Amino acid sequence: MFGAIARRVFGTANDRLLKTFKAQVAAINALESQLQALSDDELRGRTALLRERLEKGETEDDILVDAFATVREAARRTLGQRHFDVQLLGGLVLHKGMIAEMRTGEGKTLVSTLAAYLNAISGKGVHVVTVNDYLAKRDSEWMGQIFRFLGLSVGVIVHDLNDVERQAAYGADITYGTNNEFGFDYLRDNMKFRLEEMVQRPFHFAIVDEVDSILIDEARTPLIISGPTEDNSELYQRVDKLIPQLADDDFEKDEKARSVNLTEAGVEHIEAMLTEIGLLKSGNLYDVQNVNLVHHVNQALRAHKLFTRDVDYIVTDDKVVIIDEFTGRMMEGRRYSEGLHQALEAKETVTIQNENQTLASITFQNYFRLYPKLSGMTGTAMTEASEFAEIYNLDVVDIPTNLPVQRKDADDEVYRTAREKFDAIVELVAECRERRQPVLVGTVSIEKSEMLSELLKKKKIPHEVLNARHHEREAYIVSLAGVPGGVTIATNMAGRGTDIQLGGNLDMRLRHELANIADEAERARLTAAIKAEVEEGKAVALAAGGLYVIGTERHESRRIDNQLRGRSGRQGDPGASKFFLSLEDDLMRIFGSQRMDGMLQKLGLQEGEAIVHPWINKALEKAQQKVEARNFDIRKNLLKFDDVMNDQRKVIYEQRKELMSATDVSQTIIDMRHEASEDLVNKCIPPRAYPEQWDVNGLHEDIVRVFNMDLPIEEWSKEDGIADQEIHHRVIEATDRKMAEKAANYGPDIMRMVEKSLLLQVLDQAWKDHLLTLDHLRQGIGLRAYGQRDPLNEYKREAFNLFEEMLVLLREKITSLLAHIELRVEADPEELAPPRPRGPMIESREDPAFADAERQADAAAAGLQQQPMRTAAVNPADPETWASTSRNAPCPCGSGKKYKHCHGAVN
Known part of the structure; x- marks a missing residue:
């Protein structure tokens, strides 16, 4: 009761906000007669004057009144439509980064021109998001008349454009397009291998038309780009037939570590067989152009030598079904990643199933939250105001109608x-x-x-x-x-x-x-x-x-x-x-x-x-509110789970951009190599362990496997007073020397190109495999609730651990590839460029992993921090530059210790 009295006396929060805006509407109206007296050229020239004011330090709020008045006059001259006062209110709401609820027929499309023009003057780009291609084309042509008259460029993004056309459209001051196209372009951009191929600019401001449809109704399913894996049935079958012909001394198997690798004799044997059947056309197995073939050989070798039928898997109904090692139950629908499952299918001569793998995905919630400034408009948003506020930090403002509503709504x-x-x-x-x-x-x-x-x-x-x-x-x-x-x-x-x-x-x-x-x-x-x-x-x-x-x-x-x-x-x-x-x-x-x-x-x-009866209406409204609240909870839980992946996605995408923009990634490669060697040494020679506890043979095998080097680890371990740090130091010295010799042989330019190309490829493959693992994890995580554990916290913890594991594997994989790879000096640089994806990419809005989202529990999103790349030069005579030293490099002070154990030690 007191609330109702207060609203009558002071007005609602909505009323009070609109009251503050009305002063600006009056100021815009005061300029109308002045602008009507201008010629077309003089009116057009106001854009340059407003841009000049921004460049001199004024803000968009400072030029708002002049900009809105300019748009209103331009609309009157080009379209014959003059913005009503309530439309100016709507434009103010959009500019402030809020949602304008305006009834059907109130001219929302015209309203958007006000905020779009004002925010586009700076040249940073404005995106106007619509629900379908027809509306994007129509609005860009229709409202584009106003913008072009005022000297701004207009672009439109629709489905059948190529990258050059998309770059041009995104380069315009104002770009119209659908939510799907904007989202897919973001994902595709983060799969490119060169910065100049990316089509989108840094995000600035978006106006979302039918904001309730796009940010709520369509936010239930994420955008997914999937593509065929680079494997095919015939290649698996042909490689599979070679593995039984290998002799016992062609490979080394470590059952404890569940790993198997070809020996030097094995590599020569398999190369001869691959050449004979026409799969190895030039060079040796570890040439850069044969990386895909190495992958197939390794997976076929694992399938034959590490996995046993009726122990690790069974064959039933023309399928290979994994057996859970802990419960002994069949795991229907689960498949090994990285092509191992196809290798097993080839081994057992069952139908090799073609798989599409998720290459990239994002929810609309997380996509639109990338914009520093976001606004929207619709006829119906008030009923979802709490969701807009909680998920997107957007307030909903109810704009009054231009004329009183005369519609009669019957019970x-x-x-x-x-x-x-x-x-x-x-x-x-x-x-x-x-x-x-x-x-x-x-x-x-x-x-x-x-x-x-x-x-x-x-x-x-x-x-x-x-x-x-x-x-x-x-x-x-x-x-x-x-x-x-x-x-x-x-x-x-x-x-x-x-x-x-x-x-x-x-x-x-x-x-x-x-x-x-x-x-x-x-x-x-x-x-x-x-x-x-x-x-x-x-x-x-x-x-x-x-x-x-x-x-x-x-x-x-x-x-x-x-x-x-x-x-x-x-x-x-x-x-x-x-x-x-x-x-x-x-x-x-x-x-x-x-x-x-x-x-x-x-x-x-x-x-x-x-x-x-009116009571029936009220009862139905309450039922609808309950369903809306339940749907909101589902979307909120989906978002909490996706936020975990989103933090990791930001790290990977940011890292990719840094790699693409860097001309030389050698320092990153060196850091990775040093950290990989440290991981291997720590695994076999734990810190503060007694020498008799050291796994010297295991370390030797790992060094051979990863670095392709036969180091005298056993002899080193027998020296008096030697410690794990000294062995690590010697491993680093030896590997650095080998890679420096390789770079000198091939030339630094070719080596730098190969390093960058391979690093991007390996990073992408690691990220794709990680996405697949997270999908599998999310499908079953809800069952943890039966064990009285919060599924979201469990998902956060495991996703973080998996991300750490992915980074470890990434370091080891790129280090191993570069250590093994052989280059032809006369190679065409195009051969060294990152490959294009094979087969068509599939864009979809479905993700089965979200099916059981109702079971997922609430909790806050996990945060992962990216470690920036170090690229600054280190001057031993200038301690101020030492902060850029790699953690595993010798300290610039000359002590002989690693930087992280000397001046880089964390106190």
Whole structure:
């Protein structure tokens, strides 16, 4: 009660915010007559003046009034449309990084030009996000007239553009496009191997049209780019036949470590066999162009020598099924990664299944949170205000209508059966048509719309049926839905972005009906006729009561119902709306219709009769709120799990950009090599362990495997007073010497190119495998709740450990590849460039790993910090430069100790 009194006295928070904006609206209006007196060139010149003010240190807020007034005048001259005061309010809300809720027909598309122009003057780029390609093209052409008049460039991103066209579109001051295209371009950019191939610029500001649809409805499934693995069945089968021909001394097997490697004799043997069957065409097995072949040989070797049928796996129904080593149960649907499963399938001569692997993925929540400034607009956002605030830190502001709403919203009618409900709907449609009142009937699915269409056909009522297949045709049909007596059936997605104007949409009709008429006199005659027809139709429709919106069912979300209802009563027009429900509807069944059905029968509800009462509306609204809250919890939990991967994604993508921008990655390679050697030494010679506890043989084997070097580890270990640090120091010296000799042989330029190329390839492969592992982890993590453990905390912990393991494997893999690889000095630089992905990449919006998200528990996201690359030069005479020294390098002070144990020690 006190809250209601306070709202009456002081107004709502929404009212108070709008009140502060109204002073700026008055200032914009005060400039109108001054700008109307300017010539076109003078008005266009204001863009350069505003840009100059920004360059001199003023902020966008300082130039806001002048910018908005300029856009309003440009819109009047180019489109013949002048922004209403409420549209200026909407533009202010967008500029402040909020969501503007504006009713259908209030001109949201025009509103966006205000904030887009102001934020584009700086040249950093503005993205205007729409729900489909048709709207992106239409708005870029339509609103683009204003921007181009004012000297700004406009681009549009649609599905079939190549990278050059995309770069040009993103380079424009204002870029229109769909949420899917923007998101996929971000993922594709982070799979490129050269900075100049990336299409997007750093993010600045985004305006999201239909923000509730994009940031809430479509946020349930992430964007995924997947692609075929680089393996194929024939190659697996051909390599598999060679492994049984290897002799015992061709490979070394360590069952304890579950590893197997070819000996020098084995490499020579396998090379001879590969050459004989035509797989090894030039050079030796470890030439850079044969890296893929090495991978296949290694996996086939593992499949034959490490994995045993009926112990590690079984063969059933033409499939290789993994056996869980702890429970002994079959793990249906699980597969070994990195091509090992295909190698096992080749070994057992079953069908080799082709796999698509996730190459990159991101949720819309995490994509749009990349923008430093984000705003949106829609007709229905207030019901989801808490979600926008919590997930995106976006406040929703309700913008008043330009003219008072005159639509009459009737109470819902509830029938016992769906048949009675549809009979009542058809009867009401027939009545409206008889009095020439236009009708829009909203259904929840294409199936329901087709069923209703059949009923109307039986009654011989002409009508149009919409679906989501052809956006442009939908927009045209919706534009004609306001003609007198017109009947239009539309599903949820139909007609977005196009107003239903009583009498018909004049602009849309002129565009379509005059498209193929070249004769000017004929065009003028038809234009006059169409205008007269539209005016006459509007008068008839107004007299009949305006657009009647009929809802055939309540949706789970009140927002979708409000979108449908909002189609009627635009710009002060009369209108009406009513929802028809039955106890067989999904929401009513969930709400508990069995008891209600029995109660209605006891009360004597007759066939064809309906219950109509405001209490029913309130009860339904509460049911919808419960469903909305549940869906919000699901999306929130999905996001918490994705946030864990998102932190890791940022680290990897940032690292890739640094690698691509660096001309020389040799210091990074040296750091990785030193850390890899430290990992090997620490594994076999733990710190402070007694010499008799050292695994000298294991360290020797690891050095041979990773560095391709035969070092006298055993002799070193027998020296008096030798410690693990000294052995590590000698390993580093030997490996550094070998790699320096290799670089000298091939030339530093070629070596640097190979290092960069291989590092990017290995990083990408490691990241892809890590994504696959995280997918598998997420699928089963919900079961941890049965053990009284929080699945989210478990996922965070394990994902972090897996990320650390990935980095260790990455260091070892790149070090091993560079140690083994042999280069032909006359190699064409193109051969050393990173390869293009094989086969088509698949973009999708589905991820089975999210299916059981309801079971995932709440918790905060984990954070991972990236370690920056060290590239600055170290001067031994200048201690201020020593901070750039590699942790494993000798300290510049000359002590002989490692930097991390000397001046780089952490106190």
